[in-house]
Amino acid sequence: MISENPFVELSNLIPIIAMQSFVILMFVLVLGGTIYDMIDKQNATYFFRNWRKSKLSKVRDISFNEMMVIIFKTITVDVFSAAEFCSFKRRLAHLLTFYGFIGYVIATVIMVFSYLPEASKTPEIIPILWYVSAFLVSFGCYWFWFFIRVDVAAEGNSRFRLIQADIFVLSLAISSTLAILWGITQTANPILSNVLLILYLLSNLILFGTIHLSKFAHMFYKPGAALQKRVANADGSRRNLPEPADKPAIYGTAKRMPRNY
16 A cells, blocks of 8 residues: 555546646745745845854854865754754654655655656655655654643643644644545545545645745754854854853753753
């Protein structure tokens, strides 16, 4: 079941060009929403302003080789391993969602654009990757939503409390869950599968159509912020912050989860 391309069966109901157009529309919404978010919140202006300030206060120049090393560390450490998260659980939930989403998107594009309408031509590994990736996204999102969120774990708010910032993680979790349910019910229950398909498409429209309202665009900002931080530390500007003291820590290293309720 999970080794079959779910979009092949869908091609009997919806034209292939319509499916491909919908996928392209999702990419357009991501691009347009991110650009609008940058203009509306002036994120690009903030980054370039800080970059100019760092250049004025730097104490040394960074060589080309040093810059390449910094970029490499930013990609491998800050992006691919999510080093910004100190909590192991938060980091793991993020990585599950991150890599699951990448695999899910890649598998979707491959199946929709390369292996329709003939199911026999779809390598089994690609649909399996699609289902497994969707499961990783769902697991990571639900784990974060119910147990790791700061306002839940540290502040004691209800797990079902909704705010605007939650649109991204919640719509992503629901979308990936509906993708799995839609795919596995195609043969067993076509009517239920069609209902799930409609909900699946709607959840994707919400996910990619509300980028300027959610935290989706942050995934594009964070690498830039991490790179800027590493460059500032390397050239001595340190974002106008004092250098760390040479003295060892005197307050101990014991850590505990915050509980403010």
